[in-house]
Structures are given as structure tokens and as C-alpha cells.
Amino acid sequence: MNDNNNTLQEDELEQAVTFSPEAYISPEYARAERDRLWRKVWLQAGRVEEVAEVGQFITYEILDDSVIIVRSSEHQINAFHNVCPHRGRRLVDVPAGKRNASGKKQNFFCNYHGWRFDLNGDNNQIPLVEDWQGALDGCSDLSPVKMDVWGGWIWINLDPDCEPLLDYLAPAAALLDPFQLQNMRCRWRKWGIFDCNWKVALEAFNETYHVQTTHPEFNQFGSFRGWGRAQGKHSNIGYDAPKDMDANQAAKLRVGTEKDPRISTAELQVYTWENANTNTTQTLVDAALRLKDELPEGTPAGEVLQHWLQSARADDEARGVVWPTVDPKVVGESGTAWQIFPNFQIGHSVNNMLCYSARPYKYDPDKCIFEGAVYQLFPKGEEPETEWQYCEATAEDWCYVLSQDFSNMAAVQQGMKSAGFSGPKPNPYMERATANFHRNLARYMGSGAPEKLKGGPKKLKG
Ligand code: FES
Ligand SMILES: [Fe+2]
Secondary structure: OOOOOOOOOOHHOOOOEOOOOOHHHHHHHHHHHHHHHOOEEEEEEEEEHHHOOOOOOEEEOOOOEEEEEEEEEEOOOEEOOOOOOOOOOOOOOOOOOOOOOOEEEEEEEOOOOOOOEEOOOOOOEEEOOOHOOOOOOOOOOOEEEEEEEEEEEEEEEOOOOOOOOHHHHHHHHHHHHHHHHHOOOEEEEEEOOOOOOOHHHHOOOOOOOOOOHHHHHHHOOOOEEEEEEEEEEEEEEEOOOOOOHHHHHHHOOOOOOOHHHHHHHHHHHHHHHHHOOOOOHHHHHHHHHOHHOOOOOOOOHHHHHHHHHHHHHHHHHHHOOOOOOOOHHHHHOOOOEEEEEEEEEEEEOEEEEEEEEEEEEEEEEEEEEEEEEEEEEEOOOOOOOOOOOHHHHHHHHOOOHHHHHHHHHHHHHHOOOOOOOOOOOOOOOOHHEEEEHHHHHHHHHHOOOOOOOOOOOOOOOO
16 A cells, blocks of 8 residues: 555545546556455455355455355354365356356366365366375365455455554444444345446445435435535444434435425435335335324324334334344444445445445446445245346336436546546535545555645636
8 A cells, every 4th residue: 555645544535526537438447457456455344144054155356356155063164265276177167147046066176177175175186186295285175365254245355464453443343333233135136337436436436425316216205414424444324414303314315304204204215115126125115104004194204203213113123023223323423425436335224234245347448337236124934045246327126216316327437538628626614535546546556646726727728
């Protein structure tokens, strides 16, 4: 990591900054990311429940690297480079058109010459091993990858000398732990290959400044001011809202403005459920639809919100789904979503979450692999089985609200190449996550650090 003295500090991001669009559009930059970024950071590579049984494995693909993650015992998950140490064949092939390989094995067998490895990566078969006259000892096993677990996710780091995961995730992990994200299970997960850089895709979701314009339908439910905060390597976003309400919940759910809050809550829930299929659950929708029968007209917004969440919590509890109770101070500080450096966003709450990630597609700066996944709490034994579903960037495949976000991506990618574009100028209050991301990214990449934005109109001289 490069620590450049010119780099702005975290607290300086309250001022307006700008930076070069190089990180999004340069082929050389995209190539340099492999060694400087992707092989240095902790990456979210899957969920623990994907390798629930001994022998279950998944792979994680990042540019030239592929990692096998496999459960070897009830208490042990291992990660290995997906390469046979003999002549370098990929050990496990990713099926064509699939996001990654997955399955269940007791051994990993190389299809080229038949070397074989157990679930701890130890070689247990080399045909004609005596031909090497003992020289293979100690160099015929799979090459391990650093792995740890947090939040129900499996994280890997390709740098053998990396810092521990929990140090890396600070302060996000501590503020998210009370939400018990490890107890949630996937409701749906989708991926696609999008026509933009992976940063463009993620930056479509790391601020609320775009909501009023990109998602105009939400304006009818009220408007709330969203903030973005730098949190070391990571960032988070949330909402300002009236003091007497649980700020983030109220604003995210847009309870409490002009309309009858019993009605607006129900309308927003139904709209969100039908058009985004994120950020809510069937229980929350059903409880919202009952508000007008359960509460008298004129009930203040704060009480509507409280009643709604309490009755949804009770409904879920009755079917064995227990929401964690989170200190309101932590709810306020944690906001509504975290941007975990470099490429993972967690939109958390006490009973469901929406996560995004994006990775480069080959070395093409104009393409990325984008992923979205929704999780929630389920009664034990009723968790749905899900798979990664390949989807085009359309409303049909992803729902209307997400397609609104997607509609900006390729256009941003194109626009940033314009000779007339001097660089992004994120809103210092609402889009600070983007500024902080590039501040951190530049420390890994050695270029592209945000600088103070110096205004003044640029006019063509006649
Ligand atoms: S490359 Fe795997 S056995 Fe030869
Ligand atoms: Fe959006």
C-alpha cells in the first residue's frame, strides 16, 4: 500500500473533492488492479451455508485467480488456490455460463495426470511418484489461501502477509455485529455482466443523492436527507430524520411526512415489495397493510412506525423468527448500508439485508461482474435453496427499481471518457462514500487520490 503524503485525510472529505476518471476507464489501471488491489485485500467470497456439509465446496474467481473454498470438518473451512501443483492445470473447472464452481467432493482430482488432494489440500495420490525420487516432498500439496469468517460470509485474502480480517473490517464489523447478519439466509441472488467498470456499478448504490431523480416514484412517500461517512477503509450511508423517530428506519421506510402515515407506510411497502423485492419482507408488508385497521386515523407517524415494527416483530416471533434487538444508538451510527472496501456493500437491518458486489470482468475496464443478493431471517428448516441466477441488466430480470439504477451505469462509463469531463465531483455530504473509497483506493494503487475541488467557471476564450 502506498501512503502518499498528499493524500487527504478522512476528516478532510467534508470538503468538496475531485479525482481523475482514470480508475474507471484506463486499461493500464485495470491491469494494475490485480497485483496492487485484488491480491492485497480481503474479499467476500461466499456464505458459510454454501459449504455447510463436509466436502461441500465453492470457488471464487477474481481475474487470474481462482480459489477453492471447502469444508473439511464440522469446524474447519479451508481455502486453496485452484491450481494443481504438477503442471498448473486448474483443478476445478467453472462450468460454462456459471458464476463459479460448486459441489461436494471427498477429494479433488486433477483430470490431467491424476494427482489427487484431500479436503485439507494434502496430496494423497501421484501416479508413478517414485519417478521423482522423493523430490516432491513438501511441494505437491495445494497452495493455501488466507480465509476467515465474519457475518456469515467467507472472506479470503490472496496476500499471505495480510492483516487479520477483523482488523481489516474495523469499525464496520463491530457496528454490524448486533444485527446478527450470520443468521440470515438468501432469498434470491443474481449476477450479470454489465457494461461499466466495477466501481461505477457499486457507486450507483453507495449514496442516496440519486434517489429523487433516478427513482422519482419514491418522492411521493416523502423526502429525507441522506448522509455518507468515511469509516477508515470503509464507508457507510444513512439518513437524517426527525429526532423523535428511529432516524434510519423511519427514513428508509419513509414513514412520517405529509400523508396519513398508516397509508403511506403500506403503500411504500407494497411498492418496494413488488418493484424492488428488496429491503422488506412478507411479514413487514402484511403488518403494514393492517395498519389502517389497527390504528385510528390521526395516529402520529412515530407511533405508526413503532406499532408496525412491533407487530411485524411479533408476527415473525410467532413463527420462530426472532429479530435481534439493536441499541438505537448503534442503529443510528450504523446507518442503512456499509461499503466494505473495495467491492462489497451490505444494506443491513434487523430482519433482512440487500448486498451488492462487483468485480472486474477480465481486464476490460468497461465491463464488470455485478451481483445482488437479498437475505432475510427464516424459520428454521424453511430456508429456501437458492442458486446464482444469471440475469441481464433489465427490469424483467431484476425488478424495476434496480433497473433504474442500472440505466445510469453504461452511460456513466461512456461519459467519463469524454474529453470534456474533468473528473467526478461527489456531493461532500451525501456522496462522501465515493470520495472515501477513492482516497483508500489510491493508497493501494499509487495514483488517483482525491484532491480539493477548486471551483470557478471554465469558459472558452473567444
Ligand atoms: S497438471 Fe494436475 S496432474 Fe498434471
Ligand atoms: Fe438507486
